[in-house]
Amino acid sequence: MKKFFAKNGPGYFFLIPWFIGFFCLALGPILYSLYLSFTKYNIFKPPKWIGLENYEFMFLYDDRFWKSLEVTFSYVFMSVPGKLIFALAVAMLLDKGMRAIGFYRALFYLPSILGGSIAVAILWKQLFEYNGVINSLLAKIGIEGPYWLNDPNYSLYTLVMLGMWQFGSPMLIFIAGLRAIPRELYEAAEIDAASKWKQFYAITIPLLAPVIFFNLVLQMIDAFKTFSSAFIISGGAGAPLDSLNFITVYLYNEAFAFYRMGYASSLAWVLMLIIAIFTGVAFFSSRYWVHYENERD
């Protein structure tokens, strides 16, 4: 026993904070959340076991849930590809050794670092007011802008644009990835008179595939979890007409506005499963389109 502690003691000692955190704030809560998702619980009375009723209601009867899925997925599928295309385009323009590269890089990254703040969400909301800047600019070129924030057909686009505006971090990762592609490949292609476009899809895309994949997974997970900006821009309730009722916003309101902790927990589990499935699909499909350097023969 004494020997065991002499050998393992220091390791366990350094892990004490992590152990406490892991059991009390991660593992315990996850299991408890799973349990709660099978109950009806309003904080004031003890949880009441109702089996699969929450999930049944969610999938069969809850139109707001389906709407929130639709909103969340639309957001993910519009904002993530747009963001990555921007990020890659700009990263390719920022060649190594180019003048003022540090300046551009910092400038393009700035929105990303400020983007999570409430200040930027507030700013965005005002930009898209009916008499706001965006519509004033559109009016200049003869287009009458819509009621961005009050029209359910347009409201989601404001958030998609906010997401795309923050292409800074995938851009930085792309820049690092592009640097790792050997120059000689392009030089050889140049000698063979391959066009820029041909170089792009025959060299850049295949060699950058692992990085693209990494960015894709990371950005998708992030996009599924979008909360603050949707909360602020939709006035906290997913308005108008639930068109900004992201699953996270729905979950928040179920839990902390209506105290339906059981139902909110089942929403949280659905969100977690969606993220897990997407991550899994991205990982498994990667073998068909991602070529790692050392796997080629």
Added chain:
Amino acid sequence: MTDLSIQEASDVARDYRILRDKRKRRATITKHLFLVICSLVMVYPLIWMIISSVKPDDEIFGNISLWPSEFVWQNYPDGWEGLYLSFTVFYKNSIIITVLAVIGNTLSCSFAAYAFARLEFKGKNIFFALMMMTLMIPYHVVLIPQYLLFLKIGWVNTFLPLVVPRFLAGDAFFIFLMVQFFRQLPRDLDEAAMIDGCSPFKIYWAVILPLSLPALATTAIFTFIWTWEDFLGPLIYLNDIRDYTVPLALRNFISQDSVSMFGQLFAMSILSIVPIFIFFIFFQKFIIRGIATSGLK
């Protein structure tokens, strides 16, 4: 093949070089032009916010001219006192929470990372795998159980739920980052220190930490930015306006119905992102390297 004199040949070569350089220069100028336009579009919203913060309220909307007819600096002092309590209180709260979170996260994550990277103990691989698994858990799943836990022990409406978890190494990402960093440090250092009779704690404190400043700085910087911008945590745990952080106070600003205070709203929004901006300017290198190498947001 016709014979070219040396003179003629060098003329042709020179003409070709001039043409190529010209074309190259034109391409460079086009590229810079394009990047400058992009940068302007990117920062336009931020510039608009800064200008709007000193505009008279009736000029903010329906008006795209950036230059105000008069500078209303008064928006800043008025906004500072614009809510029921002064922003001094909200800044103080934000600073307390952020500073404690930074200390807690950096210390506790480096603690766990040291155990995983440098010490031998039973179950290390299992714990490491568990730690990595927590990376994939979205915060929303543990949100409700954590809230219930903190409610039960009476921590809701205090800073504790926002600070204490940071001392429990909950951020697997930073643990992983530091494990990677610690592993690069030469083992000989630990062994030499051990022979000199240093305890593992002494080695951690006097050998590993001083050599790991880049990793510690990356952790501290990102923890600072994320905690400062955090909205969901304070939104759930802080209900008394005296405990509000700056983002919560900003949100109160827009949920008030006094529509005519946009200048003040923007003034306070700007002030709320100033600390992040300063961090970004000073620690750009760490931030950019942190993202490029590890995919931090």
